[in-house]
Amino acid sequence: MRPTKTLSWLALGGVALALSACGGGGQEPTTDADGNTVIKYWHAYSADSPELKTLEDEVIPAFEKAHPGIKVESVPYPYDELHKKLLTATAGGTLPCLVRSDIIWVPELAQLGTLAPLSEEMDDFDKIAANTYDGPLATTEYDGKHYGLPLDTNTRVLMYNQATLDEAGMDEPPATFDDMRKLAEGLKGTGDFAFADNDTAGWNLLPWIWSAGGEMTDEGMTKASGHLNSPESVAGVQLLVDMYKMGEIPDLITGAQGGTETAVGLPKGDYATMLDGPWMFPIFEDQSPDFALKTAPMPAGDGGSISVVGGEDVVMTDSCPSKDEAMQFIEYLLGDDAQKAMAETGQMPVLSSLGSELTDIKPYYDTFAKQLQTARPRLPHPEYPKIEEILRTEVQKAFTGDTTVQEALDSAAQQIDPILAG
Template structure:
């Protein structure tokens, strides 16, 4: 017996040692999979994120100091390198980089750029990700639609906005206008009264003449830029309704009642606070600017003046899209994070109207007292035409309006020429 056990003992000890070793490995593996965050990932990936949050703005500060650190903490092994551009420079940079093959992994996009970059084959299709439906289902439907081209989605909404009428109560009251004009007819009447009272000021400040600025007037007056199927501008941009409202705006400009878009003009938002412009149409970012730069200015807001078809402002906002072909999973994680409730609340607290449904119920977001006028205006806000040629069309509109307002050019003649130029772009 003793001889038998003496022969078996070394074998049993060997088995016990093997089992003990396996057990310790299993425990260590479980500890690693549970993840304390201290273990180093197999590889580290850096995502480049191009955006046009204004440099040194509350938005960029929140992005760099709150959101990106939180994302990197939650996703060990993924770093995010943000690169800031101006709105115009970002658009040009993406166009140039697309040709050179030097694109970012992820970018914040104006909603009007999505069809253009989708047509160029630069944006990745996001509804190909398995959890796309779950993620997109938690976002506002209207802003989400701006990222859809054809039957697929090439982005997710990042924030939304529109413009409302800001009015200087003291200037209007002193001019004999007791409240913000509710209709375009009341608006033009108010311009004349304000000019009579404030000879060196203007009734309305308009910073530019692009679609973002002109379309609300056209839409509210029953006009449009393109047909409902987006195939022609003829009969729409040069329609009687469009000619009518542009003529009225030109007349007001000639009378010194509207200004702000010429080189050297007083900046509109600053000018509104300082008494240069009695009224302006701007977004929620203007309120944040007033609060930081003009804390003593009493901000008054109202709906955009109604025309024959109502008070129709332009739907604004940004989408977030993926350009990367080799870091798609990591990029998708970052996109999902940026539209998550936590990230949207942080941006919502500093003036970016959220698109995440849950974040809109957050106490900190609901406590922002200047959101209601914009949320009301969003109910009738309209998106610019989702065509890939829109940036070029926007340029045609700007050129036509500049000629109409700053020369003695005939309104109908210029709109006819612009409609022809736009139709040529639609055929390309």
């Protein structure tokens, strides 16, 4: 998925407590009037979207034709509602067999015992997993097991307006942190901005932290102190804060109503660069058809060019009474035919083996596919939304001048440590 809003987990705490008392199994297999096994598949494809139409009119019928005796029931929910529905259905024992889950929900659902570990249940898991990008695959792992497979993916790359770069005397998009500073200096006083983004959440900050050589926590996710507030992590955020204080990043990044949204500001030339995902191409084609959107890798710092992984995973619930049939549909969804069919709608495939076939479908996938070679998932921790909100809140204080970047990350690390320890 695109960046996600922090959900009210405290409001769902009572449900979460009830989940721990629920075991897997207990449901009877569902069959239709003809005796076919019915697999329910929950997802958040919006009504009338090309993704939903392709799933229901092409992918599912093709699977059912190739697998007589199995029917797949597509059940769409609004995105924000799907997460709550999963929690309440777990407590009530009414879960479906399969879910297209936001990647940040997988650790939470795995911890609650909702999901079956595909790495143990699925015979062909290793073979399928080996054909996916490493970053998306990492989003399925919790406590040493994989509780799903990546289904679709995306990452953020640099999008730029060459005309605005020309104002700064730059023939090429900024490839490094130093180039970003050069761009900001070149546009100073022109009224245009070097870079624009709309938040200080992990989705927004982590590419800069990682590319600077920083980390959010240690490898075991036991401690943020010494990592999130390291000199390298500070340097990644400091670049953005310095550009903001130069007047070269609009107030959008603090949540203030300053400047136009990125989808409007970039084609107008108000913004030279921004970071965003492949869904922006159809948006620009619709809203600004005369604008030639160009892309480049995430600017590199001392840690390289590293961006953040988005997307969804397909997971199987532990209570699914028809696991063999459900896993056959998972395998089909991860096959070339289904992946390429969904790619036609703008949903980026997870199969690294597609190569040039991917860019034949959508030429703009090329930059994203290359960036995915180094892209990383957000912290795969059950309490990530809470952790991310701390990061967002503390870093915004550095942008507004209430504290320094070092103090902001010190404070965030101190608040995150007890969550990791707990």
